[in-house]
Amino acid sequence: MLKIERASVYFKTDQGRIVHALDQVSLDIPEKGFVVALGASGCGKSTLLNAIAGFLPLSEGAITLNGRSVSAPGSDRGVVFQKDTLFPWKNVTDNVALGLKFAGVSKAERTRRCEALLDLVGLSDFARAFPYELSGGMRQRVGIARALAADPDTLLMDEPFGALDSMTREQMQELLVTVWKQTGKRVFFITHSVEEALFLGTQVIVMSPRPGRIVARYNLDFVQRFAETGDARAIKTSSDFNDLREDIRTLLHGGQDARSAAE
Numbered sequence: 001m002l003k004i005e006r007a008s009v010y011f012k013t014d015q016g017r018i019v020h021a022l023d024q025v026s027l028d029i030p031e032k033g034f035v036v037a038l039g040a041s042g043c044g045k046s047t048l049l050n051a052i053a054g055f056l057p058l059s060e061g062a063i064t065l066n067g068r069s070v071s072a073p074g075s076d077r078g079v080v081f082q083k084d085t086l087f088p089w090k091n092v093t094d095n096v097a098l099g100l101k102f103a104g105v106s107k108a109e110r111t112r113r114c115e116a117l118l119d120l121v122g123l124s125d126f127a128r129a130f131p132y133e134l135s136g137g138m139r140q141r142v143g144i145a146r147a148l149a150a151d152p153d154t155l156l157m158d159e160p161f162g163a164l165d166s167m168t169r170e171q172m173q174e175l176l177v178t179v180w181k182q183t184g185k186r187v188f189f190i191t192h193s194v195e196e197a198l199f200l201g202t203q204v205i206v207m208s209p210r211p212g213r214i215v216a217r218y219n220l221d222f223v224q225r226f227a228e229t230g231d232a233r234a235i236k237t238s239s240d241f242n243d244l245r246e247d248i249r250t251l252l253h254g255g256q257d258a259r260s261a262a263e
């Protein structure tokens with residue numbers, strides 16, 4: 001279990017002002033769970049993800065992964081950002097394998113794992129290509145493969161498809177469901193798209209404007225339905241999907257009244 005217990009974060013700005021970014025957030029993400037966070041810009045989503053990644057300390061509260069306290073980055077958590085962070089001078093295989101090389105994994109094992117991961121993300125034919133030769137979607141596929149290279153327990157994804165065109169974005173969502181199903185990873189995913197959240201999440205959390213707290217939680221089975229049927233269009237045009245999308249849009253745009261009603 002990934003357990004976040006009453007997590008709060010206060011930042012001190014360069015001018016000495018205190019910014020209360022995250023307020024008493026509690027969340028359990030079970031094994032194979034796929035939790036998606038939605039909320040207005042600045043509500044603390046990335047702060048929460050960065051705390052889970054071990055990039056920044058909590059001011060209050062605790063995060064544990066399978067009983068161990070999270071206080072620094074570790075190979076049990078793989079991270080994918082909106083902007084790809086690939087090394088332009090390294091080819092796809094070397095980008096995916098870099099962390100493994102630092103970890104002392106043998107060349108033969110690195111090659112074996114890279115081949116399997118590139119197959120998983122549909123990039124087997126691009127193993128020797130350089131990042132400049134790839135589209136935005138392909139670069140994010142490399143990012144996903146790289147995040148999976150050390151076989152982490154949990155994938156942390158901060159708006160990974162936010163910069164992609166809508167058709168590529170839908171393809172990437174479907175690819176991610178396949179990756180998630182095949183690897184059984186736990187996922188924490190941030191997006192601004194209500195549709196993306198509903199399609200991917202086994203649980204969607206909605207956060208309030210700063211200080212960020214969770215104001216609504218929805219347990220969903222759209223992603224399971226997609227995994228079983230492969231028919232994304234049928235799911236995204238279904239009445240229960242559309243009704244929920246409108247409810248959440250109202251919650252996000254409806255101000256304090258709607259948020260209170262959801263609690």
Ligand SMILES: Nc1ncnc2c1ncn2[C@@H]1O[C@H](COP(=O)(O)OP(=O)(O)OP(=O)(O)O)[C@@H](O)[C@H]1O
Pocket residue numbers: 011012013019020021039040041042043044045046047048210
């Ligand atoms: N290092 C920092 N120092 C001071 N304030 C910070 C720092 N990092 C984040 N903040 C502030 O904390 C709040 C939450 O930021 P965060 O990036 O977590 O929001 P977000 O929900 O991910 O936003 P977006 O959707 O725009 O990416 C914001 O008001 C931001 O300005």
